[in-house]
Each structure stands twice: as C-alpha cells, then as structure tokens.
Amino acid sequence: MKTLYILDGHNILFRSYFAIRGMTNPEGESTNALFGFIRSLYKLIHDFSPSHLIAVFDGPESKKSREEIYSAYKGHRKGMPEDLLPQLLYAMEFCSIAGIPHLEIPGVEADDTMGSIAGWAAKRGALVYLCSSDKDLCQLVDDKIFMIQLHKENLLVDKKKVKEIYGVAPEQITDYLGMAGDPSDNIPGLEGFGPKTAAALLQEFQTLDAILQHPEKVAGAKKQEELVRHKEQALLSRKLATIDLSVDFPKQEEFFALKSPDVEKVKAFYTKMHFMSLLKELESKAPQEALTREAEKKPEKGEYRLVDDEESLRELLTLLREQRELCIDTETTDLRAMHACLVGIGIGFEAKRAWYLPANGKLGKKRVLDALRELFSLPHLSFFGHNLKYDLHVLCNEGLEVERISFDTMIASYLVHPERQRHNLDQLALENFAFVKTPITDLIGSKKRQKSMEEVPLPQIAAYCCEDVDYTCRLKEFFNERLKELELLSVLKNIEIPLIQVLLKMERAGIYFDQAAMERLSKEFAEKIHESQAEIYHLAEEKFNLNSPKQLSHILFTKLEIKPPKKIRTGFSTAAPVLESLQDTHPVISHILNYRLLEKLRSTYVDALIAQVFFPTQRIHCTFNQSVAATGRLSCQDPNLQNIPVRSKEGRKIRSAFKPQKPHWSFLSLDYSQIELRLxxxxxxxxxxxxxxxxxxxxxxxxxxxxxxxxxxxxxxxxxxxxxxxxxxxxxxxxxxxxxxxxxxxxxxxxxxxxxxxxxxxxxxxxxxxxxxxxxxxxxxxxxxxxxxxxxxxxxxxxxxxxxxxxxAINTPLQGTAADLIKLAMIKVDRLLKEHPQWGMMLLQIHDELLFESPDLHVKTLGQAVKEIMEGVIELNVPLTVEISIGKNWEEC
Missing domain, CATH: 1.10.150.20 (5' to 3' exonuclease, C-terminal subdomain)
Structure with a gap:
C-alpha cells in the first residue's frame, strides 16, 4: 500500500447538505447531501486513481468521550437535521455496493478514527491523504500525512501550507486551539485570544505550556489575567482538540483496497434516488469507468483578462461588436441594488473566456461607461446574466440602459427546479460542474473586518468576476438544453425574460407613503401595545415576558388552568392557531392575540417601512423575486408589501399611509375576481x-x-x-x-x-x-x-x-396558471405604458392585483385600458373579470 486516501464522510455530507438544496427522490426524501457525497467521492477517485481508500464516519454516541471531559462539547450544535440522517445511512449503503471501504466505530468521532488509521499507515511507509476541510486534522500533517481540501480544487495542505494558513506548525495546532478555541466544536479557548494572537504567541514561546508558565511575559494586563485565571480552561481546550491516535480498527491492508462495484445494485440505487445523470453515465460506460465518469466533467480553467488600458479596450470592443449575445456581471459596492455603485463589469460570450473592465482603474469610470453605452446601443446585441435584474439596476444607477435581454441563468434554474429556494451561481457551478467558485469572503472578508469591493486589488477582483461570467456562460448552455428537454423554453422566453424589464421599472418607481402619518401610527400602536400588556398582566395577576413561549405557557396552562389542546416537545404550544381555538375559554387570550398583532404590525411593518425609505426618492423600493415561489407567483421583499394585512382595522391604517407623491394623482387598483375558481x-x-x-x-x-x-x-x-x-x-x-x-x-x-x-x-x-x-x-x-x-x-x-x-397537484395548475396570466398581463400593460407614459406607472403586484399611480386626468382611461388587457389576456370558456378601484390612498382602493 503506497498511498491511502481517507475521506471524512461526515464533513463531506454536511458541506454538501448546505451547499446543494432542494433535491428529493420520488419518495420525497432529501438527497442533496448524498448527491454531493457521491460527486466528491467520484472526483477523488478520478483525480487521484487510488488503489486504497476509506470513507470514515462518526460512530453512534461519538461525542461521549469528550463530553465526559467537557459537558458543553459541541453542545451549541443543534441535532443533525432531520432529513440528513437518512442520507448518512444511504451514503454508507452506497459505499457498500460501490466497493468503497467505509468505517464507523461506535463512540468514536471520525477525526479520531482518521488519525489512528493515518498514523498506522504512515508507519507502514504509506503516504496518507486526509480528504477533509476540518482544521483539527492539521495537527496530523507531517512528511507522510497530508490534507486535501476537495472543495478547493484539491488544495494540498502540507506542513508549509498549515503554517501559511494558521501561522503555526502542525505540531502547534492543538496549542493554537487551546488558546483560540474552536467555535464549530464549542471548544472555549481563552477570551481575547483570537487566531492572530494565538499564532503570534506560539511563534514567540513555541508552546502553550511555556506561555502558561510565564504569563507575565505576555503583553497586556487583561491577557495576563486571563492566562492565570483560566489556565485549566486552556489546557482543557487543548485536550478536547487533540486527536486520539489509539482507536482500534481493522489493520489488514486489504480492508482498505477498492473493490469492484455491484453495478446492478448501483443502478437500482441511482433509480431509487432519482440520480438520473449518474444512472445515464452508468448505463453507457464500463462499470469502473462509469463510477468516475461524472467526475471527468471537471471544468477547465478559463482564460480571464483584466482590461485596463486603451489598446486592450479597443481590441475587446472590436471582438464584442462581432457577437450576437454578451454575458454581463457587475461588481458593486452594495447588495441593495438602488444603493449600489459600479466597481467594474465582467463581459464574455462563451465558456472559458471572460474580460473584466474596472471602473476604478487607469481607464477611468467615464471611459468604461462610454464603452458600455456603445455596446448597449448596438441593435444586434442582446445580453444575458445570472440574476440580471440586479445588474440592470446598477447600470441604471450609472445612467446606462440595457433593452435587449435574452437569458437569465438564475431564472432558468428556477424553471427547472422551482421547488428549490436558492439558485445562486456558486451552488449551480458546484452541482452541475463540480466546481467550487471563489468565495466572496476570500476577497472582502466577513463581519467586522469586511471591506468594500472597491478595496480589492484589481487582479483579484478581475479573476473573481471573470469566473462568474465564465460559469454563467456554461450554465446558459446547460440550462438551454434542459429547458428544451422539459419544454420550458417558451415559459422563459415569453413570460419570465420579458418580465425582468417590467419588474425593473416597478422597483425603480417604488411607492411613496406619508412618513409623518406612519410615525404617528407607530406611536399609536406603541400606546395600544402598552395597554394590552397592562390588561394581560392584570388578568394574569403578575408581570412576565410576553414574548417567551415558555413563560406564557406557564401562565395560561398552569396558573390560569386553561385546558391546553396541544402539547409539543418543549411543553404546551402557544402558537396563534392554538390561542385562536381557546379564545372563548378566558378573556386574556384575546388580549394576547391583540398584543401579538399590534407588535407585529409595529415592528414588521410600520417601523421597518420608515427605516427603508430611500433618501434620494423619498420612496420605498422593494424587490420582486421571480425565482422563489414554486407556483410561479412573484414574491416581494425588502420590504414585503404583499403581506401588509388588509382585513384588520390596524392593517388598513398602514395602507392608508401609502399615497401618490404628487398632488392631483391617484392610486388605481385592478384585481382579478376569483381567478382560480374561474380557472x-x-x-x-x-x-x-x-x-x-x-x-x-x-x-x-x-x-x-x-x-x-x-x-x-x-x-x-x-x-x-x-x-x-x-x-x-x-x-x-x-x-x-x-x-x-x-x-x-x-x-x-x-x-x-x-x-x-x-x-x-x-x-x-x-x-x-x-x-x-x-x-x-x-x-x-x-x-x-x-x-x-x-x-x-x-x-x-x-x-x-x-x-x-x-x-x-390539485392547486398548482390553478395557482400557477393564475401567476402566469398576471405576468403576461403585466408585460402587455408595460407596453401600453411605453406608448402612453403620461398615463402613470405600475407600482406593485399583490398576487392577483396590480397597483398603479396615475394623474387624475388619465386615471380612468388607464384603468379601462388595463382592465381590457387583463380580461383578454387568455381565452377561457368562462369570462375573466377584473374589479377596478380608485383612491387617494392604498386603503381606499
């Protein structure tokens, strides 16, 4: 056995679980982590052609030995997600039928098993590769034991790399963790001793023992005091971080040898899990080749160029003018589209090639914008991207308009997988090309140390942006074929792509509300909340935390002896449906429900709305999402104006604060009547x-x-x-x-x-x-x-x-068709407003309702024209009916 690869099964499963979302088999079981695990396994086999490999998993009750030392060990972690445990069992089942040796030892963590195997194999002369991203394992790295981080393009971590990443040698890692701690495992470390401090001290003193022996030599009175007072905690933390190398395991070399897969069982497994791409490869290739074929799709590195001089720009523009479609991706200063300024733009037209034009480089922002303006004006060019609406907003902020849109890979992914909540570029690159994109945190850091994209060196931001462009081009090709296969291309081209520009205009238009009226409403709600609290405390005969379900449950079901209808794991439920069913049992219940309603309205809507007014326009600019609701409906966020209550008196008060910004203008509402029943x-x-x-x-x-x-x-x-x-x-x-x-x-x-x-x-x-x-x-x-x-x-x-x-199955054709129809109507209404811009503007879509702001002179004309469009958007065997309302505020509509 010349080499041995040890795969950290739990580490790969957890990483895949959070990186890939929304995959299920026909039985409704989640399969995302399992899919990622198999892809990682194939990648390892393909890239390194190992003869000896083992996948190691945590054994049952694996935390027990360390919990005996420190009861809070990993205590902050929630239990394994409910839908991940079955995938862990399936992963081990797959290893069995695919000929992959695997091991889980009861009461032992994977780290300890991996360390023990690695030490044994290295002593026998083998080179050992630990496939994991767990930093604890760095303590094992030496001249014969290495780490491979599969998610970082097989990054090899040797002794030099450990020192480069953590600032300490492998043999110092446990001392390092003794001071810095490890939040992922709830290892406490020492307060005020972060990674940099721990590394610096170990460079000076070499060991934790030396530091603890001479605390007076450490700079800073607080640090000296911490070393003295919590010496035992540092030693305990080191012990918790130290990998146990004495675990008993099978020590026969043949145990670790890869076996031939049981192809028929693997086929049946893929079919059960609905891994059709893997099944297709397995059926078309020889058995051993098939098990690595998927990994052979490893993408080639792209050719990325920074364009920051006049000659390079002229050459690029000449090339781009010859194309039919261009991919664009902006780098900006802010995730909030209306607030963002352009830092630079990536452009490409095919996979593996991309260019980056910095707005803050030698060319200067004006020259870059002029070049873009020329490209956007060419009538034969259309543009595509990933979440393109955001990029269009940013370009609008800089005075640039893009009229012709051909594709959006985020929306394409959504049409293929509408059940998924996320369709970000990183996830899609990983899932479809087994490629781990550069994390944004590598460029700008995170939390308190996060910097602006403007501060990122040009070569680094250029590579990052070009990577985005490259993989958007690859995804466009991939999803175009998938949409054809599923006969979804017409939905993309006829509904979703034209809708992007419509939503862009609506978001930029925003909606106005009377801030003074909203502030008065906030005070009114605060007074009513105080009154409700006082009445609740009076009826309960004591004060308590109304926002604590545990305390509320005690008051209602123990002190007041109300008979609870439902018990949950933590006691008796105080959820709204439960309390609503108990309204007739005690007068305090109605006051609690009223308190919750008022508190939610005040915090979620009134105060939040005031905080989200965009100063330059004095309006609120929400975001409409095309890729969230599985039914095809639009969703709304930052803020969500679709959810402002309409039935309660208080909700109507909030709506009444929304009004036209200009005098002699009105709100116009058009609402489909019973559209789903008609469908x-x-x-x-x-x-x-x-x-x-x-x-x-x-x-x-x-x-x-x-x-x-x-x-x-x-x-x-x-x-x-x-x-x-x-x-x-x-x-x-x-x-x-x-x-x-x-x-x-x-x-x-x-x-x-x-x-x-x-x-x-x-x-x-x-x-x-x-x-x-x-x-x-x-x-x-x-x-x-x-x-x-x-x-x-x-x-x-x-x-x-x-x-x-x-x-x-019953509702989707109805609700989904209703969503499609109002989207088609919005597209047609937008064309109408292009022809008659003086008639007003479309502001909001609230499920089956459209809201407009229109001059009094034109509001009835606009209302009638939009009504005709909405009622005639499709021919049914029953009439579509639209109700019109006009008012001086939203509540009147």
Whole structure:
C-alpha cells in the first residue's frame, strides 16, 4: 500500500447538505447531501486513481468521550437535521455496493478514527491523504500525512501550507486551539485570544505550556489575567482538540483496497434516488469507468483578462461588436441594488473566456461607461446574466440602459427546479460542474473586518468576476438544453425574460407613503401595545415576558388552568392557531392575540417601512423575486408589501399611509375576481360552475344553494360563507378535517359538505382525480402555459407527505396558471405604458392585483385600458373579470 486516501464522510455530507438544496427522490426524501457525497467521492477517485481508500464516519454516541471531559462539547450544535440522517445511512449503503471501504466505530468521532488509521499507515511507509476541510486534522500533517481540501480544487495542505494558513506548525495546532478555541466544536479557548494572537504567541514561546508558565511575559494586563485565571480552561481546550491516535480498527491492508462495484445494485440505487445523470453515465460506460465518469466533467480553467488600458479596450470592443449575445456581471459596492455603485463589469460570450473592465482603474469610470453605452446601443446585441435584474439596476444607477435581454441563468434554474429556494451561481457551478467558485469572503472578508469591493486589488477582483461570467456562460448552455428537454423554453422566453424589464421599472418607481402619518401610527400602536400588556398582566395577576413561549405557557396552562389542546416537545404550544381555538375559554387570550398583532404590525411593518425609505426618492423600493415561489407567483421583499394585512382595522391604517407623491394623482387598483375558481371551471369543464360564471352569478351563493338545497334567494350570509370556504378549500385540496377546523364545525358536518359539493359538481371531482393521477405518473404538475412543478413526494409511502403532495397537484395548475396570466398581463400593460407614459406607472403586484399611480386626468382611461388587457389576456370558456378601484390612498382602493 503506497498511498491511502481517507475521506471524512461526515464533513463531506454536511458541506454538501448546505451547499446543494432542494433535491428529493420520488419518495420525497432529501438527497442533496448524498448527491454531493457521491460527486466528491467520484472526483477523488478520478483525480487521484487510488488503489486504497476509506470513507470514515462518526460512530453512534461519538461525542461521549469528550463530553465526559467537557459537558458543553459541541453542545451549541443543534441535532443533525432531520432529513440528513437518512442520507448518512444511504451514503454508507452506497459505499457498500460501490466497493468503497467505509468505517464507523461506535463512540468514536471520525477525526479520531482518521488519525489512528493515518498514523498506522504512515508507519507502514504509506503516504496518507486526509480528504477533509476540518482544521483539527492539521495537527496530523507531517512528511507522510497530508490534507486535501476537495472543495478547493484539491488544495494540498502540507506542513508549509498549515503554517501559511494558521501561522503555526502542525505540531502547534492543538496549542493554537487551546488558546483560540474552536467555535464549530464549542471548544472555549481563552477570551481575547483570537487566531492572530494565538499564532503570534506560539511563534514567540513555541508552546502553550511555556506561555502558561510565564504569563507575565505576555503583553497586556487583561491577557495576563486571563492566562492565570483560566489556565485549566486552556489546557482543557487543548485536550478536547487533540486527536486520539489509539482507536482500534481493522489493520489488514486489504480492508482498505477498492473493490469492484455491484453495478446492478448501483443502478437500482441511482433509480431509487432519482440520480438520473449518474444512472445515464452508468448505463453507457464500463462499470469502473462509469463510477468516475461524472467526475471527468471537471471544468477547465478559463482564460480571464483584466482590461485596463486603451489598446486592450479597443481590441475587446472590436471582438464584442462581432457577437450576437454578451454575458454581463457587475461588481458593486452594495447588495441593495438602488444603493449600489459600479466597481467594474465582467463581459464574455462563451465558456472559458471572460474580460473584466474596472471602473476604478487607469481607464477611468467615464471611459468604461462610454464603452458600455456603445455596446448597449448596438441593435444586434442582446445580453444575458445570472440574476440580471440586479445588474440592470446598477447600470441604471450609472445612467446606462440595457433593452435587449435574452437569458437569465438564475431564472432558468428556477424553471427547472422551482421547488428549490436558492439558485445562486456558486451552488449551480458546484452541482452541475463540480466546481467550487471563489468565495466572496476570500476577497472582502466577513463581519467586522469586511471591506468594500472597491478595496480589492484589481487582479483579484478581475479573476473573481471573470469566473462568474465564465460559469454563467456554461450554465446558459446547460440550462438551454434542459429547458428544451422539459419544454420550458417558451415559459422563459415569453413570460419570465420579458418580465425582468417590467419588474425593473416597478422597483425603480417604488411607492411613496406619508412618513409623518406612519410615525404617528407607530406611536399609536406603541400606546395600544402598552395597554394590552397592562390588561394581560392584570388578568394574569403578575408581570412576565410576553414574548417567551415558555413563560406564557406557564401562565395560561398552569396558573390560569386553561385546558391546553396541544402539547409539543418543549411543553404546551402557544402558537396563534392554538390561542385562536381557546379564545372563548378566558378573556386574556384575546388580549394576547391583540398584543401579538399590534407588535407585529409595529415592528414588521410600520417601523421597518420608515427605516427603508430611500433618501434620494423619498420612496420605498422593494424587490420582486421571480425565482422563489414554486407556483410561479412573484414574491416581494425588502420590504414585503404583499403581506401588509388588509382585513384588520390596524392593517388598513398602514395602507392608508401609502399615497401618490404628487398632488392631483391617484392610486388605481385592478384585481382579478376569483381567478382560480374561474380557472377551475375552465379546466374541469364542470357545467354547473361554468354556467354560474357565464351568468355572472354570485358563485358562492350558487354553491350554497346547491349544497344546502335551497333556492338562491333563500341563501343566508352564513350559508354563503360556508360555501365560500368549501369553494376555496377545494382549490387547495382541503379535506374534511381542514374544513372543519376552518369553519369550527364538526368533522362529520364538514365531510357532508364536501360530499354534497362533489355530487353537485361532479366534473370538479373528476378533474381533481385527473390531476393526482397525472402527477403520480409524470411526477410533475403543469400549468396551462407549460410551467412545471416537480412533485415526486406524491408517491411517498408517508401518508402525510403524500397528502400534501396531492394538494399541491390539485392547486398548482390553478395557482400557477393564475401567476402566469398576471405576468403576461403585466408585460402587455408595460407596453401600453411605453406608448402612453403620461398615463402613470405600475407600482406593485399583490398576487392577483396590480397597483398603479396615475394623474387624475388619465386615471380612468388607464384603468379601462388595463382592465381590457387583463380580461383578454387568455381565452377561457368562462369570462375573466377584473374589479377596478380608485383612491387617494392604498386603503381606499
């Protein structure tokens, strides 16, 4: 055995778990960490062709030995994420069938097992490579033991590299951690002894023992006192950080030899996990080649150039003018788009080549902007990027406009994987090309020591930005093919790409509110909150922390002896649904709910809104997200204006503070009426529901008449309300239990309502069954315009997961189509406003509603024109109806 590679299984799984999100198999089980683990394993095998390799995992109760020394060891860590534990077991199962030796020893941490194996192998003459990013393992590095950081392009860490990274030699690492501590393992170290201080002292004194023997020689009275008072803590910290090299393990060389994979079992495993790219490779290649083929996709380094002189710029512009599409990526001073100034821009048009133009270099900002202005004006050129809307904002801040957009890789990723919450470039490069991009913290640091991008040396920022451009080009090619395969290209080209410019204009327009009125509202809410607190304390007969669930639970369920409906792991729940169900049991409950409402309105909305006013415009500029909601709906943040309450009196007061900034202007609201029910009528082709909409009847009253078997004229408000709950419950796949809870009625009564509903609307029930059957077969729900949502959980063996998936299968085609339609309407309205800019501007989209700011002279004309667009955006077998409201503030609309 000449070489041995030891893979830190837990380290790779945890890193992959947080780097790759949103992957599940058809059973609904998370597979992101497992996928990352297998990719890392393949990469290691491909890059180093090892004959001997072992994956090491923490054993059960692995913290026990160190907890006996220090009870708080790793005590700050939450338990392993619920969906990671099964992936750990799957990782070990994969190792077994793929011929990868693996080991977990009960009661032993992976570090100790790895250290013991490494020491044994090195003594036998082998070169040992520890594949991990855990700094604890640096103490093992010597002339025969090295570390490889797979996530940093196989960075080899030898004795020299340890000294370069930490400022100390490998044999000093435990002393270093004894002083600096290790927050990741909750090793305390010494207060005031950070990494730099620890390294400097060890360079001077060589060992921790020498430092502790002569504390008076250390500069600074506080440090001297800390060394004296907490000497034992430093020694304890060193002991906790010291790897145990005496772990017993199999010491036969053949135990560590790679074996041949069981190809059929690996195929079955990939199929179960839905790793289709890996399965495809396995089926098309020889067994051993197939297990490393995915890693062979290791990307080549790109050719990146800094352009900071006139000759280079002229050459680049000549080349760029000949292209049809250009990728752009800006480097800026601020993540907030409206606040950001341009530091530089990366440009490219194909993979592996990119250029960086600094705005703060020798060329000067004006020359760079003039060059960009020329490029953006060329009619044959279009532009693409990753999260391009942000870059367009930055360019707008500098007086530049980009009209022609062809692609956005973030949105493309979202269309392929709408269930994922994140689509950042780093994650996509890792997942699709096994490439670890340079972390931004390598350039600007983090937290208190973070610096501006303007301070980063030009060669460093150029390489970073060009890397972004390079991988955006690679991702464009990759996702273009995926979108074609999934027949999603039309959704990107016809809906999402044109919408970017629409949202850009809306975000830049912002919305105005009366700050003085909002400040008065803040004071009013504060007074009411104080009154609610006083009443609660009076009824509870003592003061306590209202924001502490534990203290509140004690007051309600122990002192006041209210019967709790639900117990959770930490006691009795005080969540809003629980308290709402208890409102009739004690007067204090309604005061608590009122307190929570007021506190949330004041902190989340009123005070937060005041703080987010953009000084130059005196308006709020929120961000609309195209790549968050799995249904295709837009979301809103910084601030979220879609969530300002509309039903409560206090929420309406907040809305009333929003008003046009100019005199003689008004707000105009246009809202689709019952769009999802109308889509249900169209898609189900139910004759009763269709006729109700065609006849412009009150559909809820019609439903009530059918359910309660009474003439339409005899439908009471209560009947209508219950029918409305059934109608909307059906849209979301609600069952009898959910309906009973919502209406506060008995389960049997709710079940009877649903049973009668489906007898009256038979085609609706058929459509619901069709949706579920279709998704079970294809694994995806599809909207009328072709947007897709993967729902593999519909085949889960877990009944709760399966039931949720069935509800999504029913609702997604309705809610997703509604989202598509309002987006199409927004695109058409934007064209209208281009032709008639004097009519006003579009400000917000709140689900099925559009809000405009318009001069009084044109507001009715604009309202009628937008109504026609929204109602005619698609042809259905029932009419789309839009309601118009005009007011001098948002609440009046």
């Amino acid at each position: 249900l009528a169209h898609l189900s082709k139910d004759p009763t529901l269709t006729e109700a909409f065609r006849s412009q009847e009150d559909v809820h009253a019609t439903t009530a008449a059918l359910i309660f078997d009474v003439p339409l004229k005899k439908v009471t408000p209560e009947m209508r309300q219950r029918a409305k709950a059934v109608n909307f419950g059906i849209l979301y796949g609600q069952q009898a239990f959910g309906l009973a809870t919502g209406l506060r009625i008995e389960y049997k009564e709710a079940a009877a309502f649903i049973d009668v509903y489906f007898k009256r609307f038979e085609r609706v029930q058929e459509y619901i069954e069709f949706c579920k059957k279709s998704v079970r077969k294809t694994g995806r729900a599809v909207t009328m315009l072709g947007r897709q949502r993967p729902i593999p959980e519909i085949n889960s063996k877990n009944p709760q997961i399966r039931a949720l998936a069935e509800r999504l």
